[in-house]
Amino acid sequence: MNKKKCIQCEIEKDISKFDKDIVDIDGYEDFCIECMKKRFNLSNIYIIEANGSYKIGESKNPDKRLKQLQTGNHCWLKINKVYKNIQYAKNVEKLLHKRLNFCHLEGEWFRCDIEKIYKIIDDTLKEIKNNRAWYSKNN
Numbered sequence: 001m002n003k004k005k006c007i008q009c010e011i012e013k014d015i016s017k018f019d020k021d022i023v024d025i026d027g028y029e030d031f032c033i034e035c036m037k038k039r040f041n042l043s044n045i046y047i048i049e050a051n052g053s054y055k056i057g058e059s060k061n062p063d064k065r066l067k068q069l070q071t072g073n074h075c076w077l078k079i080n081k082v083y084k085n086i087q088y089a090k091n092v093e094k095l096l097h098k099r100l101n102f103c104h105l106e107g108e109w110f111r112c113d114i115e116k117i118y119k120i121i122d123d124t125l126k127e128i129k130n131n132r133a134w135y136s137k138n139n
Contacts, residue, residue: 006032008035018031036085041087042085044058044082045057045058046083047079053111057108058086058089063079096124
């Protein structure tokens with residue numbers, strides 16, 4: 001079992017508790033995921049689906065958010081996809097809403113091909129990752 005020490009909490013943890021998408025020299029972040037969420041205010045971008053429409057939102061707990069939205073909603077809602085541990089997630093959500101404006105319905109709901117939504121989100125996240133310094137200064 002591979003272990004690594006978090007530089008924030010200074011606890012040695014299993015390597016699975018470190019993010020491999022944000023890499024350091026050894027291929028993993030130096031902060032455990034729990035400390036990263038606190039330190040960098042990480043959250044999630046989610047896609048919730050209802051009858052061919054999609055809600056793009058931000059939440060630290062998408063399952064809880066789904067339950068909140070389901071209450072009083074006549075449509076059956078389900079989580080389609082969650083992009084986890086996104087830095088500046090609230091700003092990313094706003095940017096995604098702008099980029100998806102062509103298929104905007106109402107509020108945070110959109111209707112278009114889900115593959116197109118995935119592509120826009122994936123491309124936006126890649127763009128932000130490649131330009132993180134610029135993005136953090138301008139959002």
